Amino acid sequence: MARTQPSQSARLIPLAAAIGDIATLSIAVIIAMIGRQQLTFFNPSADVADAVSIAAGPLLFGWVSMLLGVGAYTRDIFGAGTEEYKLVLKASLLSAGLLGIGCFLTRFNLSRGFFLLAFAIGVPLLLLWRLALRRSIQHTRRHGHLREGVVIAGNPRHIDDLAAVLRRESWLGYTVLGALITPGSEQVETPAGIPVLGSTEDMAAAIEGAKADVVIFVDGAFNSAHDLRRAMWDLEGQSVRAIVVPSLSDISSERLKVRPVAGLPLVHVDAPRTVQASHWAKRAFDFLGSLGILALISPVLLAVAVAVKFHDGGPVLFRQTRVGRDGRVFSCLKFRSMVVDAEQRLTDLEVNHERSSVLFKLVDDPRVTRPGRLIRRLSLDELPQLWNVLRGQMSLVGPRPPLPHEAASYGTDMRRRLRVRPGMTGLWQVSGRSDLSWDETVRLDLYYVDNWSMVQDLNILARTVSAVLSSRGAY
Known part of the structure; x- marks a missing residue:
C-alpha cells in the first residue's frame, strides 16, 4: 500500500x-x-x-x-x-x-x-x-496531499477499528500502510484487509521497510509496560513519531492529568461533566446565540418558508414529538421537507432500511419534495429549531433529539444521552452525520455528554459550517 x-x-x-x-x-x-x-x-x-x-x-x-x-x-x-x-x-x-x-x-x-x-x-x-x-x-x-504514512500495532480488531476512523476522517492526513500484530500469528492481513508487515517484536525493521512516519499502538500491542518501553528503545534514532491509543480513548484530555509517582505515570481521571453540560453558562450562551442567529438569518427563514408553501400548498413547519433532557418530550420544529402524508408512507419504506432499526434514514427517500432536497442538503430544514433552543427545550450543541420509540429502546448506556439538552448540531453531525453507523453515533454522543466543555462547543459550531457546506452525510 x-x-x-x-x-x-x-x-x-x-x-x-x-x-x-x-x-x-x-x-x-x-x-x-x-x-x-x-x-x-x-x-x-x-x-x-x-x-x-x-x-x-x-x-x-x-x-x-x-x-x-x-x-x-x-x-x-x-x-x-x-x-x-x-x-x-x-x-x-x-x-x-x-x-x-x-x-x-x-x-x-x-x-x-x-x-x-x-x-x-x-x-x-x-x-x-x-x-x-x-x-x-x-x-x-x-485530496491526498500532506499525508503521513502510519503503521498500526496491536490486536487486529482494534487495528481495523482505528484504520476505519483514519480512512473516514481523511482530513487527519494519515495513510495506513500496514499492521503489526503480536508474535505467533500467521495472518497476512487483518479482517479488514490491512496487510500485516510483521510482529511487534520486529517493529523497527518493519517500520523502516514501510518508510512510515508514525506508529500507533492500540490495545493488544504489548503484554506489559516493559514491552512498550523496549519498543520505544528500538525506535530511538528513527524519525518516527509514536502515538498510543489508550483504553481511556473516550475521555477527553481535559479530564486526564498525568502525575508521575515513583517512576509510574499515574493518570488521574476527573468525573464526567454531565452536570456542567447543563450549567447556566451554557444556557445563557444558547439563549443569546439563538436570539442573535434568528435575527441575522430572518431573510433566509422567510425565503425557505415561501418556497415550501408555494411548492404544494402544505404547512410550512413540520412538528414532531422528540425526547429531550431527562426524558421530557417536546415538539421539535423543522421546515417541512417531505410530502404531507410522509408519516403514513413510513411503514411501507421500513423494509428497505439499510441501517440499525433504532435510527431510520434512507439515502434516497422518495417522500422528500423538490425544495426539501435542497434545504435538507444544506440543513436549512433544521433552522426553526432555534426557537426550541430559545425556549430551553434544546441547545445549540448536543446529542440529536431521539423519537419516543427510539428512546424507549435505549439501554442503560444510551440513556446517558438524555442527561443533557439535545442539540441542533453535535459531534456526530460534524463527523459524518448519516454516513456513521448507529454505534459510532452513540459513542460520539456519549463522549460529548461525558466530556463537555465550552471550547468543545465552539469548536463543534465552527466545524458545523464546513460540514453543512460539504453536505457530507446529509440526506
Missing part, C-alpha cells in the same frame, strides 16, 4: 505557519502604529511615536519567539484539536505580560494605545490565520 505523497511535504507545515505568523503579526503591528498616530484620543506626541518605532521590532521578534518557545510550531498540533489555539493564546498573553513588565522595569515610555491596539488586533488576526491554515491543511489532506 503506497503512500500518496512523500512525508517531507508534511514537515513544511510548521515553516508555513511561522511565515504566516510573522506576516500576520507584522500587519497587526503596522496597524497599531498607524492607529496610535491617527486616533486623536490617544494624544499622539513625537516622543511617544519614536518609542513606538523602537518597540515595534522587538515586539514582533519577541512574540514569534514566544510562539516558538511554547511549542506552537510542533508538528503534532496542526490540523486537529484545540491545543494549537491554546498555545497561540498562551504565547500572546505571555508576550503582553513580559512586554508590560519590561517597559515598567526599564521605564521605557511605550504608548499604551500602541500596546492595546497591537494585542487587540494581533491576537484575533493570529487565531484567524491559524484557522485558515488549518482549513487549508485539512482540504489538502482530503
Whole structure:
C-alpha cells in the first residue's frame, strides 16, 4: 500500500505557519502604529511615536519567539484539536505580560494605545490565520496531499477499528500502510484487509521497510509496560513519531492529568461533566446565540418558508414529538421537507432500511419534495429549531433529539444521552452525520455528554459550517 505523497511535504507545515505568523503579526503591528498616530484620543506626541518605532521590532521578534518557545510550531498540533489555539493564546498573553513588565522595569515610555491596539488586533488576526491554515491543511489532506504514512500495532480488531476512523476522517492526513500484530500469528492481513508487515517484536525493521512516519499502538500491542518501553528503545534514532491509543480513548484530555509517582505515570481521571453540560453558562450562551442567529438569518427563514408553501400548498413547519433532557418530550420544529402524508408512507419504506432499526434514514427517500432536497442538503430544514433552543427545550450543541420509540429502546448506556439538552448540531453531525453507523453515533454522543466543555462547543459550531457546506452525510 503506497503512500500518496512523500512525508517531507508534511514537515513544511510548521515553516508555513511561522511565515504566516510573522506576516500576520507584522500587519497587526503596522496597524497599531498607524492607529496610535491617527486616533486623536490617544494624544499622539513625537516622543511617544519614536518609542513606538523602537518597540515595534522587538515586539514582533519577541512574540514569534514566544510562539516558538511554547511549542506552537510542533508538528503534532496542526490540523486537529484545540491545543494549537491554546498555545497561540498562551504565547500572546505571555508576550503582553513580559512586554508590560519590561517597559515598567526599564521605564521605557511605550504608548499604551500602541500596546492595546497591537494585542487587540494581533491576537484575533493570529487565531484567524491559524484557522485558515488549518482549513487549508485539512482540504489538502482530503485530496491526498500532506499525508503521513502510519503503521498500526496491536490486536487486529482494534487495528481495523482505528484504520476505519483514519480512512473516514481523511482530513487527519494519515495513510495506513500496514499492521503489526503480536508474535505467533500467521495472518497476512487483518479482517479488514490491512496487510500485516510483521510482529511487534520486529517493529523497527518493519517500520523502516514501510518508510512510515508514525506508529500507533492500540490495545493488544504489548503484554506489559516493559514491552512498550523496549519498543520505544528500538525506535530511538528513527524519525518516527509514536502515538498510543489508550483504553481511556473516550475521555477527553481535559479530564486526564498525568502525575508521575515513583517512576509510574499515574493518570488521574476527573468525573464526567454531565452536570456542567447543563450549567447556566451554557444556557445563557444558547439563549443569546439563538436570539442573535434568528435575527441575522430572518431573510433566509422567510425565503425557505415561501418556497415550501408555494411548492404544494402544505404547512410550512413540520412538528414532531422528540425526547429531550431527562426524558421530557417536546415538539421539535423543522421546515417541512417531505410530502404531507410522509408519516403514513413510513411503514411501507421500513423494509428497505439499510441501517440499525433504532435510527431510520434512507439515502434516497422518495417522500422528500423538490425544495426539501435542497434545504435538507444544506440543513436549512433544521433552522426553526432555534426557537426550541430559545425556549430551553434544546441547545445549540448536543446529542440529536431521539423519537419516543427510539428512546424507549435505549439501554442503560444510551440513556446517558438524555442527561443533557439535545442539540441542533453535535459531534456526530460534524463527523459524518448519516454516513456513521448507529454505534459510532452513540459513542460520539456519549463522549460529548461525558466530556463537555465550552471550547468543545465552539469548536463543534465552527466545524458545523464546513460540514453543512460539504453536505457530507446529509440526506
